Amino acid sequence: xxxxxxxxxxxxxxxxxxxxxxxxxxxxxxxxxxxxxxxxxxxxxxxxxxxxxxxxxxxxxxxxxxxxxxxxxxxxxxxxxxxxxxxxxxxxxxxxxxxxxxxxxxxxxxxxxxxxxxxxxxxxxxxxxxxxxxxxxxxxxxxxxxxxxxxxxxxxxxxxxxxxxxxxxxxxxxxxxxxxxxxxxxxxxxxxxxxxxxxxxxxxxxxxxxxxxxxxxxxxxxxxxxxxxxxxxxxxxxxxxxxxxxxxxxxxxxxxxxxxxxxxxxxxxxxxxxxxxxxxxxxxxxxxxxxxxxxxxxxxxxxxxxxxxxxxxxxxxxxxxxxxxxxxxxxxxxxxxxxxxxxxxxxxxxxxxx
Amino acid sequence: xxxxxxxxxxxxxxxxxxxxxxxxxxxxxxxxxxxxxxxxxxxxxxxxxxxxxxxxxxxxxxxxxxxxxxxxxxxxxxxxxxxxxxxxxxxxxxxxxxxxxxxxxxxxxxxxxxxxxxxxxxxxxxxxxxxxxxxxxxxxxxxxxxxxxxxxxxxxxxxxxxxxxxxxxxxxxxxxxxxxxxxxxxxxxxxxxxxx
Numbered sequence: 001x002x003x004x005x006x007x008x009x010x011x012x013x014x015x016x017x018x019x020x021x022x023x024x025x026x027x028x029x030x031x032x033x034x035x036x037x038x039x040x041x042x043x044x045x046x047x048x049x050x051x052x053x054x055x056x057x058x059x060x061x062x063x064x065x066x067x068x069x070x071x072x073x074x075x076x077x078x079x080x081x082x083x084x085x086x087x088x089x090x091x092x093x094x095x096x097x098x099x100x101x102x103x104x105x106x107x108x109x110x111x112x113x114x115x116x117x118x119x120x121x122x123x124x125x126x127x128x129x130x131x132x133x134x135x136x137x138x139x140x141x142x143x144x145x146x147x148x149x150x151x152x153x154x155x156x157x158x159x160x161x162x163x164x165x166x167x168x169x170x171x172x173x174x175x176x177x178x179x180x181x182x183x184x185x186x187x188x189x190x191x192x193x194x195x196x197x198x199x200x201x202x203x204x205x206x207x208x209x210x211x212x213x214x215x216x217x218x219x220x221x222x223x224x225x226x227x228x229x230x231x232x233x234x235x236x237x238x239x240x241x242x243x244x245x246x247x248x249x250x251x252x253x254x255x256x257x258x259x260x261x262x263x264x265x266x267x268x269x270x271x272x273x274x275x276x277x278x279x280x281x282x283x284x285x286x287x288x289x290x291x292x293x294x295x296x297x298x299x300x301x302x303x304x305x306x307x308x309x310x311x312x313x314x315x316x317x318x319x320x321x322x323x324x325x326x327x328x329x330x331x332x333x334x335x336x337x338x339x340x341x342x343x344x345x346x347x348x349x350x351x352x353x354x
Numbered sequence: 355x356x357x358x359x360x361x362x363x364x365x366x367x368x369x370x371x372x373x374x375x376x377x378x379x380x381x382x383x384x385x386x387x388x389x390x391x392x393x394x395x396x397x398x399x400x401x402x403x404x405x406x407x408x409x410x411x412x413x414x415x416x417x418x419x420x421x422x423x424x425x426x427x428x429x430x431x432x433x434x435x436x437x438x439x440x441x442x443x444x445x446x447x448x449x450x451x452x453x454x455x456x457x458x459x460x461x462x463x464x465x466x467x468x469x470x471x472x473x474x475x476x477x478x479x480x481x482x483x484x485x486x487x488x489x490x491x492x493x494x495x496x497x498x499x500x501x502x503x504x505x506x507x508x509x510x511x512x513x514x515x516x517x518x519x520x521x522x523x524x525x526x527x528x529x530x531x532x533x534x535x536x537x538x539x540x541x542x543x544x545x546x547x548x549x550x
Contacts (some may be wrong), residue, residue: 008457049533113523114530123537182480189490191497198497198504200523213480217472222465 021231029237032245037079040091046131050106051124053131056090063097064354066165067136069128070102073147074253075207076246078104083242083334092339096347103128107251113200115254118279121156129163140165142354147171147303151265154311155278158287166353167288168346170295171303171329172311176266179307182213187266196259201252214301272310286316291353293321293346299328321349375416382412407509418502421495428492435485443475
């Protein structure tokens with residue numbers, strides 16, 4: 001009897017509280033499906049195939065002449081840049097007096113399996129740039145690319161430098177051989193020809209698998225435990241559900257585009273070596289000669305800093321800035337930190353050149 | 355042939371598969387040849403077409419069986435890798451925190467240790483060449499199985515006079531190519547208009 005361990009009553013209390021939180025969760029939190037992720041008002045000003053060009057309604061009078069076009073990633077949707085009024089990348093830029101456009105790549109279907117880099121760069125992105133130039137009566141625009149959207153924007157900027165006044169690359173996927181993430185390890189060993197030939201587009205299920213191997217225990221278990229523990233915290237719950245909804249909404253990637261991306265970036269690493277071809281033209285990063293701002297995050301487990309930073313050194317521009325932030329891939333664009341540190345620094349840099 | 359195959363079948367699973375493949379093809383072919391004329395007389399349209407294509411389905415099913423062998427091999431290795439790392443990580447946790455937690459703070463501390471060790475060890479596995487290679491092969495085998503299933507579906511679609519995957523792909527490719535040509539022409543037209 002003496003050896004019998006005594007259970008701390010706090011443990012029982014914690015278990016009961018946690019159970020109560022789980023039971024009460026549906027009363028306290030919205031279902032992800034009920035949450036609207038389109039926070040900042042905007043108009044769809046151009047639609048080509050499944051892509052849409054969004055123009056955000058100004059919050060204050062536009063202070064800077066050069067409009068900014070954001071080329072969002074191919075993975076998940078642009079909503080992360082406008083996820084919450086207090087953490088919205090777009091809203092912050094509007095508040096700084098920029099005119100902001102966003103290119104939504106839409107949801108490709110089987111019919112789009114032959115869309116390739118050429119279509120995305122010289123088709124959709126170029127059409128958006130031309131539209132903005134005409135609407136704003138400017139000869140050049142500012143371009144920002146995020147993640148894989150920055151790969152597309154980088155290729156575009158190298159091919160059409162005459163259209164880009166300033167280029168901002170946020171966590172760009174550039175040097176696949178230097179990428180130290182789990183994603184790059186999977187990409188390097190993938191038979192992408194067989195995948196595209198058999199399935200067509202890159203299926204969302206494959207992307208979910210890639211997400212599930214990133215910190216599987218922190219992201220797969222602890223994250224949800226924390227959610228139920230904090231179910232009374234309205235702000236925390238709202239933010240959590242918004243990000244969760246965003247994470248769960250992955251469109252397919254057109255087969256040919258995915259094939260070229262995996263082969264040219266991760267397997268053969270052609271872009272950084274100036275050996276990649278798009279639409280029959282060689283991509284020479286030295287042709288990126290306009291002011292450029294590169295943002296990378298030390299804790300980025302999707303695109304490691306080693307994968308992004310080589311772009312800063314490869315371009316031809318003399319006016320270039322590299323910023324390294326102590327945060328992660330999403331933290332760099334949708335967090336209190338991005339609002340306090342990343343965006344003001346970027347806005348200041350861009351304002352001086354717009 | 356029979357005695358040789360029977361002898362071989364006892365030697366290895368691959369030979370056994372070859373034997374059954376031969377056996378199946380032999381009877382499918384013979385039955386197909388024997389029945390083709392009476393079938394032609396008695397059946398019309400889609401069912402006749404299906405009968406003519408049934409051999410293709412047999413071949414695909416046999417190859418699916420072969421593919422499953424390889425798939426299972428990589429799948430076993432996949433779970434083995436996960437299980438091995440789980441075992442090693444759990445031992446590390448036990449070493450770092452040998453006592454059973456008795457209070458809330460201690461439970462939290464052990465949980466933190468558990469998550470950190472497991473995340474680190476599993477990330478190391480997912481980042482390794484052996485995992486990347488095996489996972490690549492596993493997906494590749496899964497795709498091969500899907501391809502066979504696609505081929506079977508194609509035969510069924512053909513037998514009911516519906517377009518199969520390859521034919522639809524051809525249409526998609528043509529549409530894509532046409533769209534590109536139209537865009538280029540529009541651009542050219544715009545340039546000429548501006549030049550005037």
